[in-house]
Amino acid sequence: MTTENSNDTEKKTCPITDILENMRAQLHTEGQLSASIRPVAARVTRIITEVTLGRGNASLKELAGAVSELESVAPELAGSIAASLKKDKTEWENHIARNTCSAGTCFLPRSAPCQVACPAHIDIPSMMAHVGHGDFSKSLEVLSKDTPLPDSCGLVCPAPCEYECVQNTVSGEPVFIRPMKHVAARCAEIRPELKKAAPTGKKIAIVGCGPAGLTAAYYLAQKGHSVEIFDEREHPGGVMRYGIPNYRLPDYKLYAEIDVIKNLGVKIHLGYTVRQAREFQDKGYDATLLATGMQNSKRLGVPGDDQDFVIGGMDFLSAVRSGKNPRVGPHVIVIGGGNAAIDVAMTAFRQGATKVQMWYRRNRKQMPANPHEVELALAEGVELVEFWAPTRIFPDKRIEFERSRYAPDAKTTPPVTVRADQIFAGIGQEADLGWLDGTKIETKWGNIVCDPVTLQTGEPGIFAGGDIAHGASTVVAAIGSGKRAAESIHSWLMGIPADFESLEPKRRDEVPFLPSTPQQRTSSDRAHIEENDPLTRRVSHDFMQKDWDEKVAAVEAERCLRCDICIGCGLCELACMEVGAEALKMVETKGGRMVFKDFTTPAEKCIGCGACTSVCPTGAIIVEDRDGFRITEITGTIVRKQPLQVCSCCGETFSASARQYYKTRDTLGKKVLEEMLCPACARIQSAKSMKEMQWMAQLF
Incomplete structure (x- = not known):
């Protein structure tokens, strides 16, 4: 067992995984192993792979035999494995007999x-x-x-x-x-059809009608709880309604989804200002979820950022979505490189600007904004100015920038000053948390402190979710947080263990x-x-x-590789190497997952033996006979279609590419007869011939 120390955190590596990675690298490096070594090396690698997957047919005895065979043709390759079998014997035994890995790297779920x-x-x-x-x-x-x-x-x-x-x-x-x-x-x-459980009699208040609050309400209502949402805005939706422009997310699409949640019996109270976090418990609610989001824009943090023409990006987007129709321009500067900054820049055009610049401290590739959104902004005429950071803003609407430390010429380029009609801060959001005063709820870096697993705050029965708990992020991240909050609240109210496992990645359907x-x-x-x-x-x-x-x-x-079914273990490729066909070609991706790189090679090299499907643990590869052909199919793609032949000896059908001819003479010894045999019968005939030759040798 090896250990590595990084940032005072001990990281363990599994010796079995280390060997597996080395063997895969040997097999995947062109010209590294000769044709005589590859099949036995593949067999050893297949067995080790099965050990890390917890497949019951792997054993130390089988592995030792394979390693011994490998040692006869490639002693330098087999040496490290043989040494590990002795040195790390307990680890090998635990893997095989107990499906346990001390490093925690094997037997993990292989979700897509x-x-x-x-x-x-x-x-x-x-x-x-x-x-x-x-x-x-x-x-x-x-x-x-x-x-x-x-x-x-x-x-x-x-x-x-x-x-x-x-x-x-x-x-x-x-x-x-x-x-x-x-x-x-x-x-x-x-x-x-959304089904609701029997009423529990429990009443839950959710503060905030954004994605986290709506998601929690959606799941809690289905669990049978009475759920009410309170929001200070005029319309529901939170950041989706007030922070995302209508040209990206139209109101009617958002409201249609909110109606689904309402139809579950969820009540939404708008124009409600929360004054104290505990007020709902005082009113008889059994639990409270704080999911208010981050409504306010962060200031730039430079001298002069408090002037009227310096506007928070989220404040601007909210004003537009509220119907206030703020007019800007003609020259607008946006500071920042995230999705919100992109929305501000594109919205500025729609509110009167004719020149919009985004000044960012890094370059385009390093922008946190979605690349597609960046392309949309640039296509509309937004100018991206890279590697500049603001240092101060003057009363005459000038802003000074200095070359950021990320720029290659940071030490030699002098500051610049630019004049603009409005300057927008698109560097992030924050929340007003004054309504937490008088409670046991703690805050850190502008967020509510809560248990990272249960999302429960310092006040019993009060939970926090979404941006207010984990910082400004995305709609889908808030949805994930809302799901966890719902499970935690349900567990706390009903006095039962939380089923957090149900929140983990799982297949939801069996789709052909x-x-x-x-x-x-x-x-x-x-x-x-x-x-x-x-x-x-x-x-x-x-x-x-x-x-x-x-x-x-x-x-x-159709381009989806169906990673929910093909778990990327690589056993099929190794089995194909063992039989010498070398028809399946895979490459390694993140986390050790293997993936088919070439779906065309099997058309030439596959012999239809079925070795791949016999080792596949999930049914991702199918080899079957139908309509006079042997079909090899990988996650829905037919990679080989071979006509079937009939064995002259046993009468069984087999793929044409696997046929073997066996020559004999008739009873008079004059005519050569050629029989087409399946691989099994060919092996029997070959063994019989060898015995006959040995018997003849003994006679003479």
Whole structure:
């Protein structure tokens, strides 16, 4: 066992995983191992992989035998494994007999990376597969299990799922996941039937009608609780209504989803100002969730940032969404590089600006804003000025910038001064927490301090969720927080253990594979959504995005590699190496997950032996005989179709590429007979011939 110390935190590595990674590297490095060594090396690697997966057919005896075989052809490769079997014998035994790993790196759930990356843990592969099959109602049903706001997410989510999509490794372009949710919500003919549990008699107050509060209400109401939401604004929706422009998230789409929550019996009280966090308990509510979000803009923190023409970005967006119609320009400067700053810049055009600049302390690649949103802003005419940070603002509307420390020429470039009509601070949000005075609720860095697991604050029965608890983030992150808050509150009210495991990434449906070609599965031709003309849309608050054609979405769904079923263990590739076919080609992605890089190679090299499907633990690979052919299919893609032959000896069918010919002479010894045998019969005939040759040798 090895340990590494980093930031005073001990990190353990598993010796078995270390060996596995080394063996994979040897097998995947071209020319590293000869053809005579590769099959036995693959066998050893397969057994080690099975050990790390907890598959019961692996044993130390089998592994030792394989290592011994490897030692005869590649002693230098087998040496480290043999040494580990002795040195780390207890670790090996614990892995095989008890499925335990002292480093905690083996036997982990192998959920789809996109679902793990999604803060709401939406079952993205199942959702997209339903879209591919054209069953939008089923897709929306999958979504409804993890979010009450699928349409809103489909429009405004920054799509962290796409950053983790393994299609990135295969083709360089992730599957276009984000708008799939919008397509499902728009095209579903039947809405999911939400069932409510029997009334519990418990009454819950939620402060804040944003994504976290709405999500918590959605799940708590389904658990049978009476839920009421209190918000000081005129309209529901929180940051989705007041912080996200209408051209990105139209009111009617948001309100349609809020109506679903209302139909569960949730009451929403608007124009309500909370004066003290404990007031709802004093009024008879059994629990309270604080989900007020971060409504106020952060100041720039430089001299002169308190002047009238220096405006908070969120304050500006809120004023526009409230119908106050603030006019700006003609020259506007926005400080910041996040999604909110992008919204401010694009909204400034719609409120009268003719020149909009975004000044950011890093470069474009390092901006936290969604890259697609950045492209939209630049297309509308927003100018990005990189590597500058504000230092002070003068009364005559001039702002001074200095080269930021991230700039390569930071030490040699002098400061610059620019004049603008308005300066917007788009560097973040904060909250007014004065209504927490007199309680045991603590705050830190402008956020409410709560238990990271249960979200409970220092006041019994009062919980916190969303931005107010974890800092300004995204709508989908607030949804994930609302789900956790609902489970915690339900557990606390009912006096039962919280089922946090149900919040983890899980498959929500069993969806058949989509038929797709090898070329489509590895295509970098990612679909896109048409938007209205940039110069036309920048003066309008109308919805800027055209509806994504559901047929185009269905084709894009075919690019999904179905990581919910193919867990990326690599056993199939190793089994293929063992038999010498070398038809399956995989590469390693993040976290040790393997993924098919080439779906076309099997068309030439697959022999239809079925070794791959025999070791696959999930059914991701299918090898079956139908309609006179042996079909090899990988997560819905037919990679090999071979005509079947009939064995001259046993009469069984087998794939043509695996046929073997056996030559004999007739009883008179004059004519050569050629029989087509299956591999099993060919081996028997070969063994029989060897015995006959040995017998003849003994006679002479």
